[in-house]
Amino acid sequence: MRAKVRALLGVLLMAAGGFASASVGQAEEPAPCPAATVSAQWQAQPEGSAPGPPRKYRIPVTVTAPAGCTANGTVRYRVVDGKAHGVFPEFSADNGSDYGADPSMPLMGELSWKGSLETQYVDVAVNQDFLPEQNEAFWLELFEPSGLVVAEDRVPNAVNDDDGKPPPDAVVVAPDGKICWKYCEVPVYGFGFGGAQAAANGSQTMTVHYRTVEGPGGPVGYVPVRDAVLTLRAGQPLTKAKVQLLPIDREVKFEIEFFEPAGGKLGMRRTVVTIKPWR
Template sequence: MRALLLTAVAVAVALPVIPAQTWSTTACGPAAVSVGDYRQYEGTGSGTTPFSFTVTVTTAPGCTATGSVAYATEHISTGPADITATSGTLTWTDSTDAKLVVVGVVRDGTPEPEEAFSLRLHTPQNLVITRDRGRGQIIDDDLPPVETGLDGGKICWRYESSAVEVGVHTNTPARAPITVHYRTVHTGSNPPGYYPVKDGIITIPTGSTRGTATIRLKTEPNLPDEQFYVEIFSPSAGTLGLSRVPITVKSKR
């Protein structure tokens, strides 16, 4: 029986060339740009209330925006003296970030109906406008008058609490967020046994009448009794009622 000798022979096999994989992506055409609405109280007193309109761009997945759009205020039911005329140009360079346009609404103390104006987008460059007008709704805070005040003074025990919470209220539910600033006023000669507040902000949300001013206490047991004041100022709507109240802090000793 003759043995068969099997010899391994290396054979060069020509393999087909496979081209590099390519992925199909959506072409990045001009981004869409639009402006939103803004609703806020007019404000009472001197100066202006900022109305902040958000301008956004929308692109295809994986794309960014490069282009510009102009903007300008237009009157609907306002007069020239009611708002600060505003115009300009917003520019995006390889970005999708939203931008803000702030329009100043002139405050006054005259009861009047609600008013409105618009912020109009125009003259796009490499952008497509999908919403060209944002409505600025001005809520009157003089009819009925909006008043914001503190609830009253408080007495608290230092070792029972690490903070004092002082209530703030409005006389009518907020029709848009109402902000009011607050600060502490030190009256003693010793260093304060609390962390002073120079300019805190309280926000009363839409539909609510309540907010809270918070002051952190120092908790060292050897601190003496003390009294200080909490004061509110610069409300975004209406006027102030009770604007300053005493806070008495009792120590453990």
């Protein structure tokens, strides 16, 4: 009888050990990779003065993923005029007259990644000329992602005039339609200053003030900004307008207004921000 009991206990212990081993094995399995994030990277490039065909303006689109993971998915893109998202007409690069004349560089298309993290590029044909004019910008938009998460969906791309004497002023713009949760940082870009041009017009540094503009119901879901100052420098032409958010249970919109620029000009005056509910 005792022998049978010992044998039964041995079987139970072996089974328990097997279950434990299986549990340990399952715990060691790596977690599935989350969707990679995709971002458009803003550029500021010279227009060019050489006669002949348009110049290729390359815009990087990057993906990021946790260590050991890759990107698998697609995202669509399109190039639109600066004035489509609030840039003043005099600083807007326009399809046809300023860019888009070469059909081999389409202004709408799709980018895809299959198990890689390689940077891809959107090429835009920029028209070269000898005419002194303002620095101008167009937008690259990313939309309809599949298997990816869009981090930066809209960025300006500056076409800096290189024919003016003296060079034109620096310009500051910000993307319209920013969506925020929990915290809000709106990118603010300066272009058209730096290097020889900055030395020529004295704009090595540009400052601009910003404030929030409330709707009819007053400030809801954020702490108002009355007067804050941003600084953009040659070599560091990107900063962020920050607004502290508060918990809300409904979607709220407000505007950020830019004013009192020094060392350059405003390329746009206001940008709309949307706060999504969070707690």
